[in-house]
Amino acid sequence: MTGQLQAALAVSTVIFTLRPDPASDLSTLWLPLVRRTREPHLGQWALPGGDLPADEELAAAAARTLRETTGLTPKYLEQLYTFGDPGRSPGGRVVSVVYWALVETGEAALAVVDENVQWFPADRLPPLAFDHNRIVEYALWRLRTKVEYSRIAHAFLGETFTLAQLRDVHEAVLQKALDPANFRRTIESSGTVVDTGQRVAGVPHRPPRLYRYNDSVNATDLGPFGPAIG
Amino acid sequence: MTGQLQAALAVSTVIFTLRPDPASDLSTLWLPLVRRTREPHLGQWALPGGDLPADEELAAAAARTLRETTGLTPKYLEQLYTFGDPGRSPGGRVVSVVYWALVETGEAALAVVDENVQWFPADRLPPLAFDHNRIVEYALWRLRTKVEYSRIAHAFLGETFTLAQLRDVHEAVLQKALDPANFRRTIESSGTVVDTGQRVAGVPHRPPRLYRYNDSVNATDLGPFGPAIG
Structure with a gap:
């Protein structure tokens, strides 16, 4: 491992959140973009990111450049993929x-x-700098694949949530309507959520039940070494 | 994305196969290692790999260095993780x-x-060069997580297989015995395998059924851009 090509290294981050789409009022995925202030691609929108300093961990550099450009400090960042x-x-x-x-x-x-x-809404991005449209496309594919088998939807929700809120997350990620009864059966039989015994406050008749994630299921999401950043 | 640190870049590969463990005669995971012929870590075992040339795709460089060191040419390589x-x-x-x-x-x-x-058997490796023990540990964790929900076990099997052969793969990856009746129920209810209607030839009484993977399930394993190498 000596004599390798000396190549330029950078880090970028894709941050998704859920917000209503003003066009349809349905929840949809949004992500922050930063306008480039230098060449190449001066003035174009790009993913938050920056150079990798010699002495900084990869995840730490990703967290720092995200904080510096957008002010965002997610609880942890997961490595997605390396584009080269x-x-x-x-x-x-x-x-x-x-x-x-x-x-x-x-x-x-x-x-x-x-x-x-x-x-920006993830499905209506402008042409981005470099291959960043492709990177977002990859991230959306991973998210859609992962939401089917992991507790990833939890990241968009509070500590407790109704099944309707959980279904709303799945519908936004998968971009399709899900049958409420089928969704309830699938989620209940998966064992991934637990009924808290509580109900939404302030709803007079048949208030919806509140659920939380079952911590004993899929607790390995973060990988064998724990969170990338603390 | 100008002015980044010029850093050294390398590619490595983790190749798993199943073979009997001579100590127990049970199937277990093995991987090929290459002895280093230069400093640092001269003489120590390391993952196959090498430098990244300026004009070569990442996956192509991984495939080439694997072929040059071990003669192996897997149908496709998947990006695992970047260690930095x-x-x-x-x-x-x-x-x-x-x-x-x-x-x-x-x-x-x-x-x-x-x-x-x-x-070498994956669970009895010598101390490897660099952080390669940690890389193998990460790969094993990903494999164990993934075998639970994807058709990844298929890679170790031929076109058709018995449920006992499939269970053997799961047992080797998870390193634990699985109850045959429970395993059969779980696999059959998952819809991931299809009964071919054929049975193992040359077995006189009650020959085991042959199954194949259901191609319509989890066909997205390779990602949105298809195989990394053709």
Whole structure:
């Protein structure tokens, strides 16, 4: 492992949250983009990110550049994929290690928003710098695959939630309507959620039950080494 | 994305196959290692891999260095994870993009084996160069998580297989005995395998049924962009 090519390394992050789509009023996925202030792709929208300093962990660099550009500090970032096509950057080869996180609406609302940082619906992005449209496409595919078998939907919800709220997350991620009765049966038989015995307050007749995730299921989501950042 | 640190980049591969453990005669996971012929870690065992040339795709570089060191040419390699701790290599920072593949026993038998290339049981590795023990630990964790919900066990089996052969794969990966009746119920209710209507030839009484994977289930394993290498 000596004598390797000296290549440029960068980190980027894809941060998803759920918000209503103003066009349909249905929940949909949004992500923050940062306007580039230098060449190449000056003025174009890009994923938050930056260079990898020599002495910084990959996940720490991803968290720092995300914080510096958007003010967002997710509880943890997960490594998504490394993109390294030789032609992906016009100024010479750049290998980008991409991290991602899902954040609750309340956390997303803490982000900086100005003329150079804005949130976009994931399915209606402008042409992004570099191969960042492709990176978002990959992240959406992973999210849609993962929501089927893991507790990933939890990241968008509070500690407790109704089955309707959980179904809303699944519908937004999968971009299709789900039958309420089928969804209830599938979730209840999966053992991934637990009835808290409580109900939504302030609803007079048949208030919906509140559920929480079953911590004993799929607790390995973070990998064998724990969260990438504390 | 200009002005990044110029860092050293490498690719490595983790190749798993199933073989009997000589100690127990039960199937277990094995992987090929290559003895290092230069510093650092001269003489120590390491994962197959090498430098990333400026004009080569990541997956292509992983496939090429695997072929050059071991003679193995898996049908496709999947990106596993990128390891980039600042202290992981004594000669300066090296960021390694790690790929992995599962190969059938027959394919594994085509590999070069000499004093510098040997297969080791995954749970009894010697101390490896760099952080390669940690990389194998991560790969094992991903394999064990993934075998529960995907058709990944298929990679170790032929086109058709008995439920006992499929259970043997799951037992080897999970390193625990599984109850045959429970395993049969779980697999049959999952819809992931299809009864071919055929039975194992040459078995006189009650020959076991042959199954194949249901191609319509989990066909997205390879990701939205298809196989990393053709």
